[in-house]
Amino acid sequence: MNYKVKDIRLAAQGKRMMEWAERHMPVLAEIRRELAETKPLRGVTVGAALHTEAKTGVLVRTLVAGGARVAITSCNPLSTRDEVAAALAKEGVHVYAWRGESTKDYYSNLNAVLETKPQILIDDGADLITAVHTQRRELLSTIIGASEETTTGVNRLRAMEKEGALSFPVIAVNDSPSKRFFDNRFGTAESTFQAITGMTNTLIAGKRLVVVGYGFVGRGIASRAKGLGAVVTVVETDPIKALEAAMDGFMVASMSEAARWGELFITTTGSFKVIRAEHIRLMKDGAILCNSGHFNVEIDLEGLNRLAVSRREIVDDVQEFRLKNGRRVYLLAEGRLVNLAGKRSLGHPMEIMDMSFALQALSVVHLVRVGRNLAPGVYEVPPEIDRMVAELKLRSMGIKIERPTKEQIEYSASWTFGT
Numbered sequence: 322m323n324y325k326v327k328d329i330r331l332a333a334q335g336k337r338m339m340e341w342a343e344r345h346m347p348v349l350a351e352i353r354r355e356l357a358e359t360k361p362l363r364g365v366t367v368g369a370a371l372h373t374e375a376k377t378g379v380l381v382r383t384l385v386a387g388g389a390r391v392a393i394t395s396c397n398p399l400s401t402r403d404e405v406a407a408a409l410a411k412e413g414v415h416v417y418a419w420r421g422e423s424t425k426d427y428y429s430n431l432n433a434v435l436e437t438k439p440q441i442l443i444d445d446g447a448d449l450i451t452a453v454h455t456q457r458r459e460l461l462s463t464i465i466g467a468s469e470e471t472t473t474g475v476n477r478l479r480a481m482e483k484e485g486a487l488s489f490p491v492i493a494v495n496d497s498p499s500k501r502f503f504d505n506r507f508g509t510a511e512s513t514f515q516a517i518t519g520m521t522n523t524l525i526a527g528k529r530l531v532v533v534g535y536g537f538v539g540r541g542i543a544s545r546a547k548g549l550g551a552v553v554t555v556v557e558t559d560p561i562k563a564l565e566a567a568m569d570g571f572m573v574a575s576m577s578e579a580a581r582w583g584e585l586f587i588t589t590t591g592s593f594k595v596i597r598a599e600h601i602r603l604m605k606d607g608a609i610l611c612n613s614g615h616f617n618v619e620i621d622l623e624g625l626n627r628l629a630v631s632r633r634e635i636v637d638d639v640q641e642f643r644l645k646n647g648r649r650v651y652l653l654a655e656g657r658l659v660n661l662a663g664k665r666s667l668g669h670p671m672e673i674m675d676m677s678f679a680l681q682a683l684s685v686v687h688l689v690r691v692g693r694n695l696a697p698g699v700y701e702v703p704p705e706i707d708r709m710v711a712e713l714k715l716r717s718m719g720i721k722i723e724r725p726t727k728e729q730i731e732y733s734a735s736w737t738f739g740t
Protein backbone atom coordinates (compact mmCIF):
# COMPACT_ATOMS: atom_id res chain seq x y z
CA MET A 322 0.00 0.00 0.00
CA ASN A 323 1.22 3.51 -0.87
CA TYR A 324 0.04 5.09 2.33
CA LYS A 325 -0.25 4.78 6.07
CA VAL A 326 -2.82 7.24 7.43
CA LYS A 327 -5.25 7.25 10.34
CA ASP A 328 -8.47 6.73 8.37
CA ILE A 329 -8.83 6.89 4.58
CA ARG A 330 -12.57 7.58 5.00
CA LEU A 331 -11.66 11.12 6.08
CA ALA A 332 -10.57 11.89 2.50
CA ALA A 333 -13.70 13.81 1.39
CA GLN A 334 -13.35 16.23 4.30
CA GLY A 335 -9.62 16.62 3.62
CA LYS A 336 -10.36 17.44 0.00
CA ARG A 337 -12.69 20.25 1.04
CA MET A 338 -10.05 21.56 3.45
CA MET A 339 -7.54 21.73 0.59
CA GLU A 340 -10.09 23.48 -1.64
CA TRP A 341 -10.55 26.16 1.03
CA ALA A 342 -6.78 26.58 1.29
CA GLU A 343 -6.42 26.77 -2.49
CA ARG A 344 -8.83 29.70 -2.63
CA HIS A 345 -6.41 31.68 -0.45
CA MET A 346 -3.19 30.65 -2.15
CA PRO A 347 -3.26 32.53 -5.46
CA VAL A 348 0.51 32.56 -6.02
CA LEU A 349 0.72 28.79 -5.82
CA ALA A 350 -2.32 28.54 -8.10
CA GLU A 351 -0.54 30.66 -10.71
CA ILE A 352 2.60 28.50 -10.44
CA ARG A 353 0.49 25.36 -10.64
CA ARG A 354 -1.08 26.53 -13.92
CA GLU A 355 2.38 27.14 -15.36
CA LEU A 356 3.82 23.80 -14.14
CA ALA A 357 0.80 21.87 -15.40
CA GLU A 358 1.57 23.16 -18.90
CA THR A 359 5.33 22.70 -18.90
CA LYS A 360 5.61 19.55 -16.69
CA PRO A 361 9.20 20.25 -15.55
CA LEU A 362 8.96 17.59 -12.83
CA ARG A 363 7.97 14.67 -15.04
CA GLY A 364 9.79 11.52 -13.91
CA VAL A 365 10.99 13.10 -10.64
CA THR A 366 10.16 11.71 -7.19
CA VAL A 367 9.95 14.35 -4.44
CA GLY A 368 10.20 13.16 -0.82
CA ALA A 369 8.88 15.65 1.72
CA ALA A 370 8.80 15.97 5.50
CA LEU A 371 6.38 18.86 6.09
CA HIS A 372 3.45 19.53 8.40
CA THR A 373 0.90 17.38 6.59
CA GLU A 374 -2.07 19.73 6.56
CA ALA A 375 -4.20 21.58 4.01
CA LYS A 376 -1.72 24.25 2.91
CA THR A 377 1.00 21.65 2.41
CA GLY A 378 -1.58 19.68 0.45
CA VAL A 379 -1.79 22.60 -1.99
CA LEU A 380 2.00 22.48 -2.45
CA VAL A 381 1.87 18.72 -3.00
CA ARG A 382 -0.86 19.13 -5.62
CA THR A 383 1.25 21.81 -7.34
CA LEU A 384 4.23 19.45 -7.56
CA VAL A 385 2.00 16.64 -8.81
CA ALA A 386 0.55 19.01 -11.46
CA GLY A 387 4.15 19.63 -12.57
CA GLY A 388 4.58 15.89 -13.19
CA ALA A 389 6.20 14.78 -9.89
CA ARG A 390 5.52 11.66 -7.89
CA VAL A 391 5.37 12.78 -4.26
CA ALA A 392 5.93 10.96 -0.97
CA ILE A 393 5.25 12.84 2.24
CA THR A 394 5.46 12.44 5.99
CA SER A 395 5.06 14.98 8.74
CA CYS A 396 7.95 16.91 10.27
CA ASN A 397 6.17 16.98 13.63
CA PRO A 398 4.29 14.09 15.28
CA LEU A 399 1.41 16.36 16.31
CA SER A 400 0.84 18.57 13.27
CA THR A 401 -0.78 16.15 10.80
CA ARG A 402 -4.40 16.74 9.82
CA ASP A 403 -5.63 13.20 9.29
CA GLU A 404 -8.31 14.39 6.85
CA VAL A 405 -5.70 15.93 4.54
CA ALA A 406 -3.38 12.94 4.85
CA ALA A 407 -6.30 10.74 3.78
CA ALA A 408 -7.25 13.02 0.86
CA LEU A 409 -3.70 13.11 -0.48
CA ALA A 410 -3.41 9.34 -0.15
CA LYS A 411 -6.64 8.97 -2.12
CA GLU A 412 -5.17 11.19 -4.85
CA GLY A 413 -2.24 8.79 -5.24
CA VAL A 414 0.35 10.57 -3.13
CA HIS A 415 2.50 8.31 -0.91
CA VAL A 416 1.51 9.51 2.56
CA TYR A 417 2.96 8.20 5.83
CA ALA A 418 1.59 10.48 8.55
CA TRP A 419 -1.00 10.62 11.28
CA ARG A 420 -1.56 12.92 14.21
CA GLY A 421 -0.05 11.70 17.46
CA GLU A 422 2.44 9.27 15.92
CA SER A 423 5.07 7.99 18.39
CA THR A 424 8.73 8.98 18.09
CA LYS A 425 9.44 5.50 16.71
CA ASP A 426 6.69 5.89 14.09
CA TYR A 427 7.98 9.37 13.26
CA TYR A 428 11.37 7.97 12.29
CA SER A 429 9.97 4.95 10.51
CA ASN A 430 7.73 7.30 8.47
CA LEU A 431 10.77 9.35 7.44
CA ASN A 432 12.28 6.09 6.31
CA ALA A 433 9.12 5.13 4.39
CA VAL A 434 9.48 8.36 2.39
CA LEU A 435 13.11 7.52 1.66
CA GLU A 436 12.03 4.05 0.52
CA THR A 437 10.42 5.74 -2.53
CA LYS A 438 13.97 6.73 -3.60
CA PRO A 439 13.35 10.45 -4.03
CA GLN A 440 15.62 12.59 -6.19
CA ILE A 441 14.54 15.80 -4.47
CA LEU A 442 13.84 16.29 -0.76
CA ILE A 443 11.77 19.03 0.88
CA ASP A 444 12.46 19.26 4.59
CA ASP A 445 11.31 21.26 7.61
CA GLY A 446 13.84 20.92 10.41
CA ALA A 447 16.34 18.79 8.42
CA ASP A 448 15.32 15.44 9.93
CA LEU A 449 14.79 13.86 6.51
CA ILE A 450 18.10 15.15 5.20
CA THR A 451 19.85 13.96 8.36
CA ALA A 452 18.19 10.53 8.09
CA VAL A 453 19.45 10.00 4.56
CA HIS A 454 22.99 11.03 5.55
CA THR A 455 23.09 8.84 8.67
CA GLN A 456 20.93 5.79 7.90
CA ARG A 457 20.36 5.54 4.15
CA ARG A 458 23.66 6.59 2.65
CA GLU A 459 23.15 4.26 -0.31
CA LEU A 460 20.48 6.73 -1.53
CA LEU A 461 22.79 9.76 -1.49
CA SER A 462 24.02 9.25 -5.04
CA THR A 463 20.51 9.45 -6.53
CA ILE A 464 19.54 12.65 -4.71
CA ILE A 465 19.87 15.78 -6.85
CA GLY A 466 19.24 18.19 -4.00
CA ALA A 467 16.89 19.43 -1.31
CA SER A 468 15.18 22.52 -0.01
CA GLU A 469 14.79 23.39 3.66
CA GLU A 470 11.89 25.34 5.11
CA THR A 471 12.97 26.57 8.51
CA THR A 472 15.70 28.32 10.53
CA THR A 473 16.65 25.38 12.70
CA GLY A 474 16.95 23.11 9.68
CA VAL A 475 19.21 25.60 7.91
CA ASN A 476 21.40 25.90 11.03
CA ARG A 477 21.81 22.12 11.15
CA LEU A 478 22.62 22.02 7.44
CA ARG A 479 25.23 24.76 7.77
CA ALA A 480 26.85 22.71 10.57
CA MET A 481 26.89 19.69 8.23
CA GLU A 482 28.35 21.81 5.42
CA LYS A 483 31.07 23.14 7.73
CA GLU A 484 32.10 19.61 8.69
CA GLY A 485 32.08 18.52 5.04
CA ALA A 486 29.24 16.10 5.84
CA LEU A 487 26.65 17.44 3.39
CA SER A 488 26.48 15.39 0.20
CA PHE A 489 24.17 17.42 -2.05
CA PRO A 490 23.05 21.02 -2.64
CA VAL A 491 20.31 22.35 -0.38
CA ILE A 492 18.37 25.54 -0.97
CA ALA A 493 17.73 27.45 2.26
CA VAL A 494 14.19 28.59 1.50
CA ASN A 495 14.01 29.84 5.06
CA ASP A 496 16.68 32.46 4.45
CA SER A 497 15.06 34.16 1.49
CA PRO A 498 13.71 37.61 2.31
CA SER A 499 10.21 36.74 1.19
CA LYS A 500 10.10 33.76 3.59
CA ARG A 501 11.70 35.26 6.68
CA PHE A 502 9.93 38.61 6.51
CA PHE A 503 6.48 37.16 6.03
CA ASP A 504 6.39 33.58 7.25
CA ASN A 505 8.63 33.72 10.33
CA ARG A 506 7.54 37.22 11.28
CA PHE A 507 3.88 37.70 10.39
CA GLY A 508 2.80 34.08 9.99
CA THR A 509 4.19 32.81 13.27
CA ALA A 510 2.91 35.83 15.17
CA GLU A 511 -0.70 35.50 14.08
CA SER A 512 -0.81 31.73 14.36
CA THR A 513 0.84 31.78 17.79
CA PHE A 514 -1.83 34.04 19.24
CA GLN A 515 -4.61 32.15 17.46
CA ALA A 516 -3.34 28.98 19.14
CA ILE A 517 -2.73 30.44 22.60
CA THR A 518 -6.13 32.07 22.86
CA GLY A 519 -7.79 28.99 21.35
CA MET A 520 -6.23 26.75 24.00
CA THR A 521 -6.47 28.98 27.03
CA ASN A 522 -9.33 31.42 26.27
CA THR A 523 -7.29 34.01 28.21
CA LEU A 524 -7.03 37.71 27.40
CA ILE A 525 -3.79 39.01 25.89
CA ALA A 526 -4.55 42.69 26.58
CA GLY A 527 -2.90 43.83 29.78
CA LYS A 528 -0.99 40.58 30.16
CA ARG A 529 2.69 40.59 31.17
CA LEU A 530 4.17 38.74 28.24
CA VAL A 531 7.75 37.55 27.86
CA VAL A 532 9.14 36.84 24.40
CA VAL A 533 12.39 34.88 24.52
CA GLY A 534 14.40 35.66 21.38
CA TYR A 535 14.07 38.77 19.21
CA GLY A 536 14.84 37.34 15.79
CA PHE A 537 12.30 37.25 12.96
CA VAL A 538 9.81 35.16 14.92
CA GLY A 539 10.33 36.97 18.22
CA ARG A 540 10.02 40.42 16.62
CA GLY A 541 6.75 39.45 14.99
CA ILE A 542 5.32 38.04 18.21
CA ALA A 543 6.46 40.98 20.32
CA SER A 544 4.93 43.53 17.97
CA ARG A 545 1.66 41.61 17.61
CA ALA A 546 1.49 41.25 21.41
CA LYS A 547 1.98 44.99 21.81
CA GLY A 548 -0.80 45.58 19.29
CA LEU A 549 -3.08 43.34 21.32
CA GLY A 550 -2.37 45.38 24.43
CA ALA A 551 0.10 43.12 26.23
CA VAL A 552 2.96 44.56 28.26
CA VAL A 553 5.99 42.95 26.65
CA THR A 554 9.47 42.07 27.90
CA VAL A 555 12.09 40.64 25.56
CA VAL A 556 14.89 38.28 26.59
CA GLU A 557 17.85 38.15 24.19
CA THR A 558 21.43 36.88 24.13
CA ASP A 559 22.55 39.03 21.18
CA PRO A 560 23.39 42.61 22.27
CA ILE A 561 22.37 44.14 18.93
CA LYS A 562 18.97 42.43 18.91
CA ALA A 563 18.50 43.33 22.59
CA LEU A 564 19.24 46.97 21.79
CA GLU A 565 16.84 46.87 18.86
CA ALA A 566 14.13 45.50 21.17
CA ALA A 567 14.82 48.27 23.69
CA MET A 568 14.59 50.95 20.96
CA ASP A 569 11.41 49.36 19.62
CA GLY A 570 9.98 50.25 23.02
CA PHE A 571 10.09 46.88 24.78
CA MET A 572 11.48 46.15 28.19
CA VAL A 573 14.57 43.97 27.94
CA ALA A 574 15.65 41.69 30.76
CA SER A 575 17.58 38.55 31.61
CA MET A 576 15.61 35.31 31.78
CA SER A 577 15.83 35.27 35.59
CA GLU A 578 14.42 38.81 35.86
CA ALA A 579 11.68 38.14 33.30
CA ALA A 580 10.78 34.84 35.00
CA ARG A 581 9.70 36.64 38.19
CA TRP A 582 7.69 39.21 36.25
CA GLY A 583 5.90 37.40 33.42
CA GLU A 584 2.49 35.78 33.16
CA LEU A 585 2.79 34.35 29.65
CA PHE A 586 6.12 33.15 28.20
CA ILE A 587 6.73 32.42 24.52
CA THR A 588 10.08 30.98 23.37
CA THR A 589 11.28 31.76 19.84
CA THR A 590 15.04 31.18 19.86
CA GLY A 591 15.65 27.97 17.90
CA SER A 592 17.93 27.07 20.82
CA PHE A 593 17.83 24.54 23.62
CA LYS A 594 16.50 24.83 27.20
CA VAL A 595 16.17 28.60 27.18
CA ILE A 596 13.63 28.37 30.03
CA ARG A 597 15.01 26.03 32.69
CA ALA A 598 14.09 24.80 36.16
CA GLU A 599 16.05 27.67 37.74
CA HIS A 600 13.68 30.10 35.94
CA ILE A 601 10.46 28.12 36.41
CA ARG A 602 11.08 28.04 40.15
CA LEU A 603 10.89 31.86 40.17
CA MET A 604 7.63 32.14 38.21
CA LYS A 605 4.33 33.43 39.55
CA ASP A 606 1.48 31.11 40.37
CA GLY A 607 -0.50 30.68 37.12
CA ALA A 608 2.33 31.40 34.67
CA ILE A 609 1.72 30.00 31.18
CA LEU A 610 4.63 28.64 29.11
CA CYS A 611 4.71 27.87 25.43
CA ASN A 612 7.13 27.46 22.56
CA SER A 613 6.91 28.83 19.05
CA GLY A 614 10.56 28.28 18.14
CA HIS A 615 12.06 24.84 17.70
CA PHE A 616 10.54 21.38 18.17
CA ASN A 617 9.99 20.69 21.92
CA VAL A 618 13.41 21.63 23.25
CA GLU A 619 13.22 25.31 24.15
CA ILE A 620 11.48 24.72 27.50
CA ASP A 621 13.39 22.35 29.76
CA LEU A 622 10.71 19.68 30.20
CA GLU A 623 12.91 17.46 32.37
CA GLY A 624 13.54 20.38 34.70
CA LEU A 625 9.84 21.21 34.82
CA ASN A 626 8.95 17.60 35.61
CA ARG A 627 11.62 17.50 38.31
CA LEU A 628 10.10 20.54 40.00
CA ALA A 629 6.56 19.19 39.83
CA VAL A 630 4.79 17.20 42.54
CA SER A 631 1.77 16.53 40.32
CA ARG A 632 0.58 17.16 36.77
CA ARG A 633 -2.68 16.86 34.89
CA GLU A 634 -4.24 18.02 31.62
CA ILE A 635 -6.65 20.68 32.82
CA VAL A 636 -8.18 21.47 29.41
CA ASP A 637 -7.15 20.30 25.93
CA ASP A 638 -3.47 21.02 25.30
CA VAL A 639 -2.99 22.76 28.67
CA GLN A 640 -1.02 20.80 31.26
CA GLU A 641 -1.00 21.98 34.84
CA PHE A 642 2.15 21.38 36.87
CA ARG A 643 1.90 21.83 40.64
CA LEU A 644 5.38 22.70 41.87
CA LYS A 645 7.07 21.83 45.15
CA ASN A 646 6.77 25.52 46.13
CA GLY A 647 2.96 25.26 45.88
CA ARG A 648 2.67 27.33 42.70
CA ARG A 649 1.12 26.07 39.48
CA VAL A 650 2.50 26.65 36.01
CA TYR A 651 0.80 25.70 32.77
CA LEU A 652 2.47 24.23 29.70
CA LEU A 653 0.79 24.49 26.29
CA ALA A 654 0.95 21.75 23.64
CA GLU A 655 3.56 19.77 25.60
CA GLY A 656 6.16 22.44 24.85
CA ARG A 657 5.97 21.68 21.10
CA LEU A 658 5.29 24.40 18.52
CA VAL A 659 2.17 25.94 19.96
CA ASN A 660 0.93 27.26 16.63
CA LEU A 661 1.05 23.83 15.03
CA ALA A 662 0.86 21.11 17.64
CA GLY A 663 -2.36 21.94 19.52
CA LYS A 664 -5.65 20.22 18.70
CA ARG A 665 -7.05 23.56 17.48
CA SER A 666 -3.80 25.11 16.22
CA LEU A 667 -4.20 26.12 12.62
CA GLY A 668 -0.57 26.87 11.69
CA HIS A 669 0.35 29.86 9.57
CA PRO A 670 -2.43 31.65 7.72
CA MET A 671 -2.96 30.40 4.19
CA GLU A 672 -1.86 33.65 2.54
CA ILE A 673 1.53 33.35 4.25
CA MET A 674 2.11 29.74 3.29
CA ASP A 675 1.15 30.68 -0.25
CA MET A 676 4.45 32.54 -0.48
CA SER A 677 6.63 30.07 1.44
CA PHE A 678 5.37 27.14 -0.61
CA ALA A 679 5.63 29.10 -3.86
CA LEU A 680 9.33 29.45 -3.01
CA GLN A 681 9.48 25.71 -2.29
CA ALA A 682 7.81 24.76 -5.57
CA LEU A 683 10.06 27.03 -7.64
CA SER A 684 13.15 25.88 -5.72
CA VAL A 685 12.30 22.25 -6.55
CA VAL A 686 11.99 23.13 -10.24
CA HIS A 687 15.29 25.05 -10.05
CA LEU A 688 17.04 22.03 -8.47
CA VAL A 689 15.71 19.69 -11.14
CA ARG A 690 17.04 22.08 -13.80
CA VAL A 691 20.47 22.91 -12.38
CA GLY A 692 20.98 20.86 -9.19
CA ARG A 693 23.26 18.31 -10.85
CA ASN A 694 25.72 21.10 -11.63
CA LEU A 695 25.84 22.41 -8.07
CA ALA A 696 28.45 21.26 -5.56
CA PRO A 697 27.20 20.04 -2.15
CA GLY A 698 26.43 23.00 0.09
CA VAL A 699 23.75 25.36 1.38
CA TYR A 700 22.48 27.79 -1.27
CA GLU A 701 20.27 30.84 -1.20
CA VAL A 702 17.03 30.93 -3.12
CA PRO A 703 17.95 32.56 -6.45
CA PRO A 704 16.98 36.26 -6.12
CA GLU A 705 14.88 36.13 -9.31
CA ILE A 706 12.65 33.47 -7.67
CA ASP A 707 12.31 35.59 -4.56
CA ARG A 708 11.32 38.67 -6.55
CA MET A 709 8.95 36.69 -8.71
CA VAL A 710 7.08 35.35 -5.67
CA ALA A 711 6.81 38.83 -4.15
CA GLU A 712 5.57 40.24 -7.47
CA LEU A 713 2.98 37.48 -7.92
CA LYS A 714 1.78 38.09 -4.37
CA LEU A 715 1.46 41.83 -4.91
CA ARG A 716 -0.42 41.23 -8.15
CA SER A 717 -2.81 38.85 -6.37
CA MET A 718 -3.44 41.61 -3.81
CA GLY A 719 -4.14 44.16 -6.55
CA ILE A 720 -1.13 46.26 -5.51
CA LYS A 721 0.93 48.16 -8.10
CA ILE A 722 4.44 49.27 -7.23
CA GLU A 723 6.61 52.03 -8.57
CA ARG A 724 9.15 51.15 -11.30
CA PRO A 725 12.43 53.11 -11.37
CA THR A 726 12.89 55.34 -14.43
CA LYS A 727 15.73 54.67 -16.88
CA GLU A 728 17.44 57.77 -15.56
CA GLN A 729 17.14 56.55 -11.95
CA ILE A 730 18.66 53.20 -12.90
CA GLU A 731 21.58 54.94 -14.61
CA TYR A 732 21.98 57.28 -11.65
CA SER A 733 22.29 54.50 -9.09
CA ALA A 734 24.66 52.49 -11.33
CA SER A 735 27.02 55.34 -12.11
CA TRP A 736 29.62 57.07 -9.93
CA THR A 737 30.13 59.96 -12.35
CA PHE A 738 26.47 60.73 -13.11
CA GLY A 739 25.82 64.48 -13.14
CA THR A 740 29.45 65.44 -12.42
Ligand SMILES: NC(=O)c1ccc[n+]([C@@H]2O[C@H](COP(=O)([O-])OP(=O)(O)OC[C@H]3O[C@@H](n4cnc5c(N)ncnc54)[C@H](O)[C@@H]3O)[C@@H](O)[C@H]2O)c1
Nearest residue numbers: 471472473534536537538557558559590591592613614615
Ligand atom coordinates in the same frame (compact mmCIF):
# COMPACT_ATOMS: atom_id res chain seq x y z
N1 LIG B 1 6.42 28.19 15.04
C1 LIG B 1 6.62 28.29 13.75
O1 LIG B 1 5.72 28.05 12.95
C2 LIG B 1 7.94 28.76 13.24
C3 LIG B 1 8.01 29.46 12.01
C4 LIG B 1 9.26 29.93 11.57
C5 LIG B 1 10.40 29.65 12.32
N2 LIG B 1 10.28 28.94 13.48
C6 LIG B 1 11.41 28.63 14.34
O2 LIG B 1 11.59 29.73 15.23
C7 LIG B 1 12.95 29.77 15.66
C8 LIG B 1 13.48 31.21 15.48
O3 LIG B 1 13.47 31.57 14.10
P1 LIG B 1 13.96 33.03 13.65
O4 LIG B 1 13.84 33.08 12.17
O5 LIG B 1 13.33 34.06 14.50
O6 LIG B 1 15.51 32.91 14.03
P2 LIG B 1 16.51 34.09 14.35
O7 LIG B 1 17.87 33.49 14.28
O8 LIG B 1 16.19 35.28 13.51
O9 LIG B 1 16.16 34.48 15.88
C9 LIG B 1 16.46 33.73 17.00
C10 LIG B 1 16.85 34.73 18.11
O10 LIG B 1 16.95 34.05 19.36
C11 LIG B 1 18.06 34.58 20.06
N3 LIG B 1 18.49 33.61 21.07
C12 LIG B 1 19.23 32.48 20.91
N4 LIG B 1 19.39 31.86 22.09
C13 LIG B 1 18.76 32.61 23.03
C14 LIG B 1 18.55 32.48 24.41
N5 LIG B 1 19.08 31.47 25.11
N6 LIG B 1 17.83 33.42 25.04
C15 LIG B 1 17.30 34.46 24.37
N7 LIG B 1 17.46 34.64 23.04
C16 LIG B 1 18.18 33.72 22.38
C17 LIG B 1 19.08 34.84 18.99
O11 LIG B 1 20.06 35.77 19.41
C18 LIG B 1 18.23 35.38 17.85
O12 LIG B 1 18.08 36.78 17.89
C19 LIG B 1 13.67 28.73 14.81
O13 LIG B 1 13.79 27.54 15.54
C20 LIG B 1 12.73 28.50 13.65
O14 LIG B 1 12.93 27.22 13.06
C21 LIG B 1 9.07 28.52 13.97
